[in-house]
């Protein structure tokens with residue numbers, strides 16, 4: 134008999150929103166007198182991709198300066214700190230890492246001096262053979278500072294026999310497996326690269342200055358360009374390396390693109406709806422997910438209510454397709470930090486209540502369609518369903534804008550183990566009972582493909598199918614790589 138008990142007790146689910154976690158955001162700029170200030174603004178726009186640490190490295194053409202700290206971008210980069218980051222070139226990073234791994238040593242950019250000069254690096258993704266490479270490097274005498282997979286790239290660059298930095302980078306990149314969108318800073322150049330599968334996004338843009346000159350910018354999402362007035366030019370392509378230096382911009386494929394696997398979860402949940410990711414509007418994808426969800430799982434109801442924020446666009450799509458009115462009946466408190474003081478007297482579902490509050494007047498006596506973007510362990514979904522019912526809803530029908538999450542991600546998304554993923558262990562009917570919904574419907578995988586216009590199989594869906602687009606190495610290696618990715 135399937136186990137219908139809670140796969141994880143409520144107390145064990147420490148994250149009050151129980152989402153698959155944000156990963157990391159990267160930014161780079163070449164040729165702007167206020168490079169560090171613009172990197173700061175870019176990171177500010179990318180804050181949703183990681184809130185545990187942030188850093189900026191800049192160069193004035195002679196020396197690299199670097200500041201990285203635990204905390205939020207706006208708290209770290211005061212005017213005094215930014216004044217200590219001079220020069221026309223800068224890279225930046227905002228990081229999320231898994232519990233127990235939030236040490237400053239792993240915060241990025243990582244900056245080192247080696248035989249060919251100084252270099253700084255920032256990374257989004259997860260290098261799946263990092264554990265293997267690290268073990269070999271350590272056997273040859275390399276000494277590592279932290280546990281981040283990004284550090285292996287620096288060691289490979291330093292060890293390379295190639296005489297130029299682009300050559301050494303090419304050498305290093307060809308040894309890596311898995312997901313990486315990387316930005317490098319040398320004294321007088323910026324180099325950015327994407328893995329040949331294209332797991333993580335990396336957009337390219339240009340800021341025009343009043344004196345007629347222009348600066349090249351790169352970022353995980355285009356929302357970073359909007360804030361600094363940069364125009365989106367296109368994406369760094371899978372397997373491509375772009376070098377910007379005194380001689381201008383050059384693009385080259387250091388390896389051919391192969392078996393494309395752009396992360397569909399960027400469109401489902403991670404990225405901001407005002408971004409273009411992999412060249413496509415995230416808002417449009419999410420509304421389409423909601424519209425197709427309404428066609429797949431219609432239900433007679435009075436209101437469509439999103440779980441904010443990431444369920445909003447899908448709920449708009451569901452409402453417009455079904456003709457059922459959209460109501461913002463759950464209000465999110467945006468100012469909740471990761472730590473809070475819990476009253477000594479236990480309050481039921483305290484964590485979720487801290488973050489969400491129902492609008493009783495919109496829910497009382499109503500048949501509600503509740504739209505969310507994912508169910509991870511199921512515990513949070515159950516709390517939200519209860520919250521809506523306790524606010525007076527007559528029926529609660531839960532609709533999820535992606536397929537059931539059945540497998541962990543090894544490419545930079547912090548997913549619980551398969552044991553903890555409710556959909557890996559229970560049927561949809563069982564999950565429906567567990568979350569206490571009157572009905573439950575997920576978006577089928579083929580409709581998700583339609584929603585992101587994946588006509589030529591460019592996306593990864595491994596967390597919904599268990600079919601990984603790259604060969605994976607032994608479990609211990611993966612455990613290490615997964616813990617230290619970004």
Ligand code: SF4
Nearest residue numbers: 396397542593595596
């Ligand atoms: S496994 Fe899922 S979360 Fe990870 S890259 Fe693939 S689609 Fe994205």
